[in-house]
Amino acid sequence: MLALEVELVILREQGLEFEPVDYINRFMGLSYERFHTVMDEEAQTRIGRPLSGQFREDLASRLRQTMIARLTEVPGATEVVASVTLPKAVASSSTREGLERKLRQVGLWDHFAPHVYSADHVTHAKPAPDLFLHAAAALDIAPAECLVIEDSVNGVLAARAAGMRCWGFLGGGHAHDGLAVRLTGAGAEHLLTDWPEAARLLPTAF
DSSP: OHHHHHHHHHHHHTTOOOOHHHHHHHHTTOOHHHHHHHHHHHHHHHHSSOOOTTHHHHHHHHHHHHHHHHOOOOTTHHHHHHHOOSOOOEEESSOHHHHHHHHHHTTOHHHHTTOEEEGGGOSSOTTSSHHHHHHHHHHTOOGGGOEEEESSHHHHHHHHHTTOEEEEEOOSTTOOTTHHHHHHHHTOSEEESSHHHHHHHGGGOO
16 A cells, blocks of 8 residues: 555656556556556556656655555564465565565564565566466475465466466455455455454465
């Protein structure tokens, strides 16, 4: 939700307005590189010019400042992750540096490291399957034996393309009324409303 808030504001300053729901459905889960490519295409199509040369730097700076000041754990996440004794990894569209900083800030880093993988680890990030396949290979687990918990359409598409089971997560601040339908349509086999529900259901998944 914090990233969404910052991105919509700075894009509006650039002349690009988005409805939050449409923005979440189309762009959430993309790597930063893919995001910037797509936004340049949007700008050329909609306002007839590229984004300013400072856009990338300004966005990164504001995101960093906002995350440091306001990022907190999604309620219950640390407790649930700590209880999972099976091999686990993070596979996120964030940059490597940003992902580590955020995981350390909310107390999750030690529960996943060294198996923390970002879009920087692969050539093609979500919705391509490469990042999830990279994480599975590092864990030495067959894709079909993996369960992915995802909160974005692009992430669910990536998991399914990797041949993995996927549960959609609706407990994030960005979850809107139509997200459940979108995640299910992308291939999520089950929807979680929050981390306590995940704690109840994860033992039955394997």
